[in-house]
Amino acid sequence: MNIEKIKTDLNTIKLLFNEPLSHVTYTKTGGPADCLLFPKSVEEVKQIVDYCNQEGIEWLCLGNASNLIVRDGGIAGFVIMLEDLNEITVNETTLVADAGAKLIEVTHVARDYTLTGLEFACGIPGSIGGAAYMNAGAYGGELVDVFESATILLADGSIQTFTKEDMQFSYRHSVLQETKGIVLNVTFALKKGELATIQERMNELTFLRESKQPLEYPSCGSVFKRPVGHFTGKLIQDAGLQGLKWGGAQISEKHAGFIVNIDQATATDYVELIKHIQQTILEKFDVVLETEVRIIGREK
Template sequence: MKNVYDDLIKMIDKDRVRVDEPLKKYTFTKTGGNADYLVLPITYDEVQFVIRYALENQVPYTILGNGSNLIVRDGGIRGIVINLTQLNKIEILGTEIKVQSGATIIETSQKALSERLTGLEFACGIPGTVGGAVYMNAGAYGGEVSDVIKSALVIDKKGNILNLTKEQMGLEYRNSDIAKKDYLVLEATFDLKAGNYDEMKAKMDELTFLRESKQPLELPSCGSVFKRPPGMFAGKLIQDSNLQGKTIGGAQVSTKHAGFIVNIGDATATDYLNLIKHVQETVKANFDVELETEVKIIGEEVSSK
């Protein structure tokens, strides 16, 4: 497949096209196999070029943000992985913020604070990118993306760029029509309001303290692993199943917050997946509750490479 590399570097600087690249360098869990090709575009034209090239040449492609809510299986990812973290500009337009998808939602909330624009305080501790946050309608502490988003620029599965209104995004709890149709988010515009800096800062400091005191941020993890079951908390069910501290390989159910699985040393993605399965089976046996994963799981098993 050397011609894929040769074709890609005709359009994209060769420093931003990498071959057989270890994806554990790009995931929060520090696990995952290699990508055949990793591309780091810096313009929307480059993104569009890569997608259309992949479609025309039947090369599979995968979108990667900052790898925060993600597990890449140990067999890695075939074809092209498009990493969007170089697309990270944040622009203020009155009370609106236009943000490229590779910027983090934390950076965006901090920029809103500095401009005294309220509405994104809830996002001050969400570790993902804006693209990922829009894709899954991310939320925390009573707020979510759907509360403040105005529009989004996306690329569809044919490589066409579309401008979607909020209503066209089909935003719901940790899901959206963008995810269902597997569109790629290029940028989002958030509609905020003028706010009081001191009140906003106090709120964000409080949420940051809550997050840091409750979540195991000192260790690699993929964030909250499971969706909240209706009327319950996944962490509480896991804790009541006496699973905190349960370890498989280098992956452990956090002793600080049972909803997190942390890498305590040289964990593999397979360790993570085996531990997730064990947690699901145990909670099902104890409480007859099916825990659904919130984390996205992609890539191939080692044996299929």
């Protein structure tokens, strides 16, 4: 990678070279990005993708890096962070949020405008772009329930509007997981509600999350998808794995569906522990646990 050329060609965009991704991931693990970029506009995002296509550079867009494990070898090429694209606008019952807006903040804006439908997401720490990418959900709600459309920058540099049907949502899945693209913003179709009712539901879900989840430690959130007919946490408990330590990572003693970083864990600790859990659950209960968390990047 020709660092000086990139600095010259993309001189208006904030760039960090060989930047440890442990600085941005919720697990506080992960190797370096060859180049970490922070565009401040849609035009700059498009400029980056066009540049990569022109120069033959691999690129990847990260959301809030909350439901993500980056391997200790880091990520080759460009890693695009959209945290500076975070505008949220409301028009009657329609809310539009840029990809870098925090999902939690969006739920607060919806509440302030007495709009209902997003309460389920009041504690999900991801970004809007990441939430659309994986059809984020909690407590019986999913993004698809309130999704109207999204503006997507495709790998060829074109910008298109995707409808709910185009997104092909299913449990923790969207078409973007197969089709490379960047969510630029999402439009939500909400309904008018009562402020007290909305706040009461958000308070209830916040209490449930704080009382049951290990928010006091770095983690990647819920590690596994819920297997049909089972609860992941109970399977792990019944297998006698809860509390198991692997390097600096541990299956949470508070919620067995979480793996927490208790002592300078590495991404390798996380990945090896995940594999151990999957193998154990398969052997004991003949149940396949699929990861909800994305595991990306190079081996060290």
